[in-house]
Amino acid sequence: MPLWALTLVIVAGVVIAAFLSSGGASRGRIPQYTPPADAAVPTIPAPMPLAVFIGDSYTQGAGGGGVRWPTLVGEAHGWDVDNLGLGGTGYIRTSDANSCGRAYCGSYGQTIEEIIGSPTYIVVSGGRNDVGLPTADVAAAADALFGELRERYPNAMIFVMAPWFDDDPPPPSAGEFTQAIQAAALENQLIYLDSGQPLFGRPDLISEDGVHPNAAGYQALAAAVTGVLDPQLAH
Structure with a gap:
């Protein structure tokens, strides 16, 4: 190899070594992103409290x-x-496809087996289907249900609504019946809520079947529940 060619090879090697040592080879790398110090940190929304309605x-x-x-x-x-x-369904009553849409629908005590997760709130609302049954039997079923709920969910706020009836006057036995449910709720340290009878005397809030509320009726029930529920939630 001529002397001048050997000199060029040596010079080229020196230049390349200097380039590499200066960090030139890093130019082909993807730079890492460093967020600014004042960049907002994304937050994950907290899950909504679970409320179970029976x-x-x-x-x-x-x-x-x-x-x-x-x-x-x-x-x-x-x-x-x-x-x-x-x-x-009711505290005792069970049902079938004609009323609930399933082959069999259990009482409230059986329904609690369908609760999934750890509810923050539980609301039991009903009882009108049990009217006519012995009050002592309904009271015993309510007591068993409330005790089971309190044992399973010791940290939940559990509310029991007084039974509602439609636009007609409540049946004569409704007073004694309602008092039995209230006593069972208080005995098990649940919160008893009596929103009155929002549908009484209001046929305009009843659907064409003459028994169930229509859309406006359910809005009236929701307003009645909120009226007695919110003071308890504020405690």
Whole structure:
């Protein structure tokens, strides 16, 4: 190799070595992104409190055309609603496809087996289907249900609504019946809520079947529930 060619090779090697040592080879790498110090840190929204509603066709929303008072109450309070209402059921009464849409629908005590997760709130609302049964039997079933709920969910706020009736006067036995449910609720340290009878004397709030609330009726029930519920939530 001529001397001049050897000199060029040596010089080229020196230049390349200097280039590499200066970091020139890093130019082909993808630079790492470093966020500015004041950049906002993304946050994950906290899950909504779970609220479980147990009850009959009024809780299920029959006759409302898709409007349900538990849904309205849940939306107003930012709750994730699990509606376990089943038509024709009660503290003792069970039902079938003609009322609840299933081959068999259990009593409230059996329905609690369908609760999934750890609810923050539980609302039991119903009882009208049990009217006419021995009050002592209904009271015993209510006591067993409330005790089971309190044992399973010691940290939940559990509410029991006084039974509702339609636009007609409540049956004569309703007073004694309602008092028995109230006593069972208080005995098990649950919160008893009596919103009165929002549908009484209001045929305009009843659907064409003459029994269940219509959309406006469910809105009235939701307003009545909120009126007695909010003071308890504020404690």
